[in-house]
Amino acid sequence: MIRIENVSFARGGTEILRDVSLELPSGGVTAIVGPNGAGKSTLLSLIGRLQPLQAGRITVGGHAVDSTPGAELAKVLAILRQDNGVASRLRVRELVAFGRFPHSRGRLSNEDRAHVAASLAAFGLDAFAERFVETLSGGQRQRALIAMAFCQDTPCLLLDEPLNNLDMFHARDLMRRLRAAADERGRTVVAVLHDINHAAAYADRIVAMKDGRVVADGPPAELMTPETLERVFGHRIRVTTIDGRPVALHHL
Amino acid sequence: MTAIAARLTRPGFAAGGALALLFVVSLVVGVGDVSLSRLTHDPEAWRLVFASRLPRTLAAVLAGAGLAVAGLVMQALARNRFVEPTTAGTDQSAAAGVLLMTLLWPSSSLPVKTAGAAAAALAGTSVFLAVAHRLPPNQPFLVPLFGLIYGAVLGSAAMFVAWQADLIQFFEIWTRGEFSGVLRGRYELLWLSAAMVALAWWAADRLTILSLGRDVSIGLGLDYQAMMRLGLVIVSVVSALTVVVVGMIPFVGLVAPNLVTRALGDDLRRAAPWTAFVGAALTLGCDILGRIVRYPYEIPVGTILGAVGAALFLWLLFGRRA
Amino acid sequence: MIGRAPLALAALAALALLATAAFLALNLRGDIGFALELRGARLLALVCVGVSIATSTIVFQTVTGNRILTPSVMGLDALYGFVQIGLVFALGGLGFATLDPRMKFAGETALMTAMALALFLPMLRARLDMTLMLLSGVVLGVLLRSLSSLLARVIDPNDFAIASGASFASFNAVRGDLLAVASLMTIAACVVVWRARHVLDVLALGQDASTALGVDWRRTVAGLLALVAALVAVSTALVGPMVFVGLLVVALAERVVNTRRHAVLLPAAALTAIVVLVGGQATLQHGLGGASALAIVVEFAGGLLFLALLFAESRRR
Incomplete structure (x- = not known):
């Protein structure tokens, strides 16, 4: 579905992505995690053709972006x-x-109209x-923007830190909706997440990035080990299992 | 939907009625008696109406509606509520353009001069937008501030050239909006600005998306650069037309859209027709005011709107915070 | 840095002297005594204008805590123009226009000072966001200028010269009748500001810090603002409105002496203003023909500088 081949990207002399290759098959939820400055958002915006490709090739559903x-x-x-600073005087429905x-x-x-109504609901x-x-408040605005992206009703959905500003209830709700979109409607969801536990609980696959490279890639159970997490985030993180799911105690 | 339609039609009739009333008043008011009673028997009065009053009134309506919608489009392009053609260097560039055309090809026709003015306006506004998009978005007042001073610098540069070339009289005509010189046969170019209003209406959805920023626009599959260019063309052509035909008219493009979007929101599809209405009524009303304040002399509409518009601008700046 | 200041001041003084000499001596022809008298009066006016613009700009910048502001950007000279025409409008029937110009000037200055205080003190105390303050000042200037030209047309619909003539400064048609009183006011204001130079250094730290250091912020600032208004009245009355010269001159001076200490910056900016205005006028008048152009050239350069500063400032935050 999404094929990324040898993508590199530099801005102002700084290398942000170094020779990234990835293949994400149709359907399923993929979480991209990693420390600040790893190049996650840049990769996502390159897939979404918000920035021009400098080197390499990206196709989505066979379309070169x-x-x-x-x-x-x-x-x-x-x-x-x-960073969707929508300061516009538009109604949420609009x-x-x-x-x-x-x-x-x-x-x-x-x-x-039915799509719009469904997304709003x-x-x-x-x-x-x-x-x-x-x-609106920050969280409500974020939900409006997510609803807009959902309303676009595309096979592939890219979300950069979608949980920003959301309270616990709405964060969980959004993750379940992403899961449902993948399971019930075969959507391909790619989300940059900063909380590894959200990724572990809801994603089929976690891609970990650091310094512009993919450093780990696999299903949550495989990736959620103290060794791998230390390699990605730079400090030792205990991992325990609750109800059969790995949970990282990164705040301890 | 019908409820919304019902809610919209009543103010719609009111606004239409108000504009129609202003239109009739504008036909009757001025030097030269065109009272309704005289119209019933005197063909001379009708001649005056068709040769001067009607063109003048139409010019005010066309210029007002065009400038107001140009302001609305400009605000979408710059993603800032406080810009309009006279506060973004657009009008000043247009004036510089027509000045250059007059200097280099004095014999060129009015449409050709207008084209030159539009090209200059396009260039000047592009520079403004390029800078405006680089200014930090968390300081919304920086953009209009930059635009005002940028326009002033451009204007004084053009004025310097006009001074040197002894064209200062002409320059005054372009920079001071005035409808008193409008006669049949000398305003018809302004109908093009009605076409620009229609163009903005046609592209209203895409222009609204444009106002949400580059990322959202591209995400929704818009050709961002092309839409930017279309918006620029609308703004520049309207500005050039008004500058060449009647002269700079300040603040219409700022006040009319702000009044409308305050009530209706930024959806251009909904706001554009109302903005055109309000702009036309504001311009026509100020022109009529200019005719009666110091009757039988006239005060240019640009001067009236400079005062009225600046006061409304200050109110817009501070009214919201109070 | 301290060692550099006297040197820089001396260099500026030398340049100013050179400019003065050039202004007086270049292309002197015909009745030398008469020509010198004429040029002397003009020179005095230019020096007066330069010093008052430089001083008022520095004081205003310090008081507002903002290096992009000048009194004119905030619409003060437009206010003066408005007061002028407004008085004619309101009192025209009472023979106000035929009053002694010095009396008129005094009345206008007093009224303008009062209005400036009424307008700007609340603004300063509200601690508005810098860009909002600038923007409202610029728009206020537009409003006042438009009102002035509106009034001018209502008073005399045929006199197109009023509207266009007042929009640009001119160094050729200096108001000789006001020269004496204007010079006296400038000197008096400069003495006051000079004696307050250390207080100004404290005020530059901001309202809270200066209050903590024992300066009565409100009273001091009100007094200084009144002074600024009077100085703007002097320069506007003599040559007409100039928006960006103050900014240009102060920024140049600060670059040269590399300090914001008022004891150094005040004389440096005054000298720079003399170099720019007198030197510029001498060059344009004798070197480049177009004598009326100095105001436009200086304004143009100042406007560009303003844009550059605005851009830099917004980047810095």
Whole structure:
């Protein structure tokens, strides 16, 4: 589904990605983890063609991201960026409806409206639907933006730190929805997560990055070992098992 | 949907009625008696209406609507609520452009000069936007501040050239908006700005997405650069047209969109027609005001709007915080 | 750094003298005595303007804690223009226009000082965000200028010269009748500011720090602002509005002496202003023909500098 071949990226003389290759098959949830500055967000924005490729090649569903028309790619992948300072005076419903733009080009059909309504309901936004985005709290705004990405209804969904600003309830809720999107509808979800335990609990696969390279890659059970985590994050982390799932005690 | 439609139609009728009223008032008010009673029997009065009053009124409506929508588009492009063509160097560039055309090809026709002005406006606004996008987004007042001073610097450079070339009289005409010189046959270019308004309406959804930023635009499959260019063309053409035909009219593009988006939000599809309405009414109203304040003399609409618009701008800056 | 300051000041003084000599002596023809008298008056006006602009800008920057601000960017010279025309409008019927110019000047200055205090003290005390303060100042300037030209047209609809003439400074048509009183005011203001130079150093630390160090912030700042308003009135009355010269001159001076200590910066900026204005006028008048252009050139350079500073400042935070 997503194929990344020998991608390198530098900005202002600093190497951010060094020869990254990855293959993510269709369906399933992949979590990208790693310390600050590992190149996770850059990799995600390269997949989402928000930045031009410098070296290497990326295809999503067979479409090369640097040569496929943007409008066509927007039906294949949706991307949510981390720093979405939407200060716009748009109503939540209007914002979410723009997620349908790749399909409707602005003329909403009844099907589009149904998608919008479903997304609003799914992320508990019904009560805010007619409020302006700029009047929402950080967490509510984040949910509105996630709803917009969901509303785009693409086979592939890229999320950069989607749990930012979310409270525990909504963080868990979002992770379950991502899981369900993969299980029930065969979506390919790639999310940069900073909490390794969210990754371990909900992802099929964890890709760990450090200094612009992929340093570990595998299912949670395989990756969640003190040795691997120390290699990635630089300090010894105890790992225990609760209900058959590995849990890292990284805060201790 | 019908509930929204019902909610929208009542103010819609009110606004339409107000504009129509202003339109009629504008036909009647001014030097030269065109009272309704005279119109019933005097063909001379009708001649005055068709040769001068009607063109003047139409020019005010077209310029006002065009500038207001240009301001709305500009705000989407710059992602900042406080910019408009006169505060972003666009109008000053247009004036410099028409000045250059007059210097280099004095015999060129009005449309050709306008094209030159539009090209200059395009260049000047591109520079503004390039800088504006590099300014830190957490300081929203920096962008209009930069734009105001940038416009002032461009304006004084152009004025210097005009001074040296002894074209200062012409330069005053371009920089001070005035409808008193508008006659039939001398304003028709302004209809192009109605076309620009239509273009903005056609692209309204994409322009709204543009205002959400580059990442969101690309994520939704928009050709970001192309949309940016389209928006720039709309803004530049409207600016150039008004500068060449009637002269700079400040603050319409700032005040009208802000008043509208405050109530309706930033969705251009919804806000654009209202913005055009408010801009037309504001400009026409100020023109009528300029005709009656010191009757029988006229005060240029640019001067009136400079005062009215700046006061409204300050209110917009501080009204929200109070 | 301390060792460098006297040297830099001496160099600036030498340059200023050179500029003065050039201004007086270049291309002197015809009745030398008469020409010198004419040029002397003009020189005095330029020096007056330069010193008052430099001083008012430094004081204003220190008081507001902001190196991009100048009184004119904040609309003070527009305020003066507005007061001028507003008084004519309000009292026109009472023969105000025919009053002795010095009386008029005094009245205008007093009224403008009061208005400036009423406008800016609340702004300073609200501790507005820097960019918002700048923006509102610029817009306030636009508002006042528009109101002035509106009033001008209402008073005399045929006189187009009022609207256009007042929008640019001119060093050729210096108001001779006001020269004596303007010089006296400048000197008096400079004496006051000079004696307050150490207080100014403290004020530069900000409101809290200066209060902690025992300076009565409100009263001191109010007094200094009144002084700034008077100085702006002097320069605007003599040559007309100039927005960016102060910024240019102070930034140049600070670059040369490399300190913000007022004991050094005040004379340095005053000397720089003389070099720029007198030297520039001498060059343009005799070297480059277009004598009326100095204001525009200086304003243009100052505007560019303002943009650069604004950009740098916004990057720094």
